[in-house]
Amino acid sequence: MPATRPYRSLLYIPGSKPRALEKAATLPCDAIIFDLEDAVTAEAKDEARALLADTLPTADYGPRARIVRVNGADTPWGAADLEAICPVAPDAILLPKVGHADEIAAVKARLDAAGASATRVWAMMETPLGIFNALSIAQAPGMGGFVMGTNDLAKELNCRPRADRLPMMFALQHCLMAARAAGIVAIDGVYNAFKDDDGLKAECEQGRDLGFDGKSLIHPAQLEITNAAFAPSESEIDLARRQIAAFEAVEASGQGVAVVDGRIVENLHIETARATLARAEAIAALTE
């Protein structure tokens, strides 16, 4: 089942930009990914890490999940990032370019040692090795979610950008299945052309139809389209309500199959209908 807590929109914010860190607290995103990796130059990494370690314990980001993307353990900054960020206990630490489940275990051990056992580990899925090891990574203790890294993956595959994302499809679906098998969150990759609303909408709808919980984003202008695409629509909510009512009615008369809009409705459809209503309520609660 998809996540009940809304993860429609996850906005990357360069950890080095104080103005963006401030602005994030006012933006309608479901989660913020405070980035210490690709959005921050090598020269700015130490300053960005210190800024984040300073800002996160006191800043009020409301209901938005706080996720910090650290640098990899094989870089000059990875160890210092964990040292500084684990004690802050964000909602999750997002590890880039994960290839093996033991990388998750190492971060989990650091979190436990820092007294931050409630912080989940999330993994960027963006290397061929990581994609093939998706199930064991998803099942690693402490795991909370996958974020697809479609830019790095395109680089590794040497594939061409295509609107239908055909070269990515195996990786997207493989990771989604692993995430669902392990019961963790699955988030689609970024859409780089942040001024192309039509292209973003089409890619959001594709990711949603595949089953992703939401999409990672690079610019606030992408939030409205993404939040709308990954929320249950009015007609989906209406259908869910009618399915539940129809099923309860036939169940009361001792039967197990209802018909709504010419389609059968059984127990499993009711689980989906209830999940749709729960998601709609959770989204509404964000703005209360």
Ligand SMILES: CC(C)(COP(=O)(O)OP(=O)(O)OC[C@H]1O[C@@H](n2cnc3c(N)ncnc32)[C@H](O)[C@@H]1OP(=O)(O)O)[C@@H](O)C(=O)NCCC(=O)NCCSC(=O)C[C@H](O)C(=O)O
């Ligand atoms: C893409 C950008 C460099 C554009 O920046 P800029 O030209 O400054 O944008 P605007 O002038 O349109 O900004 C308008 C206001 O919005 C704020 N802003 C912009 N971006 C963000 C943001 N991401 N979060 C919060 N606020 C943001 C500006 O401060 C302006 O505010 P105001 O002062 O009130 O006017 C820039 O958007 C950017 O840096 N985006 C993030 C890029 C990033 O994080 N990249 C790394 C993640 S993507 C990745 O690595 C994917 C993965 O690993 C893979 O492999 O695929």
Ligand SMILES: [Mg+2]
């Ligand atoms: Mg990447």
